[in-house]
Amino acid sequence: METNKTDAKEKEVWMSHLCDAPREVVFKAWTDPEQLRHWYAPDGCTIDILWMDVRPGGSFQTCIHNPVYGDCWCKGEYLEVLAPERLVFSIYITDPQGNRLADSGKDDKWPGIIITTVVFKTLGDKCSFTLHQTVAEELAKQTGAYQSWLQMFANLDKTIA
Known part of the structure; x- marks a missing residue:
């Protein structure tokens, strides 16, 4: 039986969040490396941003330092940058030299490349954003x-704040 695209998308990661700040402020927090380094890592972890060129065709390399699981090196490319409305980027796991790894270290089913789309909307004086990632939600929760x-x-x- 063939799965249609709608069914497949519903199983991927879809998250929404409401921020108590204007859309421009929230978009900048996603695209300014100085701000990103303060929030773009899970609790107990830190992030190094080696470079970040936020423009269509631009790229980035980061390393999240996790005291339990070790370092997670990532690279990606900005596919769309439409300030302050939309941000689309690819991301994949690398070694410290930036070479793409076939094994993400997460799970055999983890995609080699994930596309992340973030859409920012104004709600009064606040910003709501929706994040979509091309990875199964169940797998994202397991990992x-x-x-x-x-x-x-x-x-x-x-x-x-």
Whole structure:
């Protein structure tokens, strides 16, 4: 039996969050490396942003330092940057030199490349955003990735407060 695209998308990660700040402030927190380093890592972890060129075709490399699981090196490319409305980027696991790894270290089913789309909307003097990732929600919950987003959203709120 063939699965239609709608069914497949519903099984992927879809999250929404409401921030007590204007859309421009929230978008900047996603695209300014100085702000990103304060919130873009799960609780108990830190992040190094080696570079970040936020423009269509631009790229980034980061390393999240996790005291329990070790370092997680990632690279990606910005596919769409439409300030302050939309941000789309790819992300994949690398070694410290930036070479893409076939094994993410998470799970055999973890995709080699994930596309993340964040859409920002104004709600009065607040901002609501929706995040979509091309990974199964169940798998994201099993690996802790889903819970990490929830922690990072709470950290984002503290950063923009």
